[in-house]
Amino acid sequence: MSTLRIPFPAVVVGVVLVLIGAPTALGRGSQVGHDDPWNREHIDHLPLEVRNAVNHMCGNSARAAHYFATYLDNSHIIRLHFEHLQCGNGGGFCSSAGCLHQEYVTRGGQYRLIKSYYGRNDD
Template sequence: MTARTPREYRAPIAIGALLLGLLDPSGALARGGSFPRDDPWNAERIDNLPPDIRNAVLHMCGSRPNAGHYFATYLDNARVVRLHFEHFNCEGAQQLHHRADGCLHQDYARTGAHYHLIRNYVGRCED
């Protein structure tokens, strides 16, 4: 009998590990792996806004607001932040930001270390 080298053990170990992962229902595959869950409506999107913009948005809503994926878009290397209120939701509050002729949009521009509102308009929804 000849001794096996470490290289000869690689294939059987890899096959065994694969079979163990597929057959174990409590394993990572059964739990969906380690992919983070990204809810379509999320308050963290509001929390991640620059402080000046975040404070203005929080004052527009009587309750804790949630935002969709494209609520805030960043233009000109984040010098301008455009808010799309069709992707904004105040929990339990009436949707005041949607109108028959479109949806509220706001543009904020950075001057120095602060952002200020430069444009408030009704535009196409899903813009």
């Protein structure tokens, strides 16, 4: 029975190459799931009517957290939680009474504002 002998320098070169490549691979892999918590995309993905209303209130500098918009009844209702919205102009959507919340409902293929109220930050 013969045995395969790998020369020592080849093993060292192989280990060095693996160690040099590992940080690069790990660094790239860690970025895959990165999503800035305050992100313009959370507004850009809203239906046009809702997005236009937010932009009118806040301007194009608006950035939202993940739970700014919640969807109910198979997306027929969209609830906006303004405590999860940042505006370039400061906003001012929260007071001692709570934070502004709005509900939009789809009718005839378009979303319309049906309810606007101040509520707790967690509703």
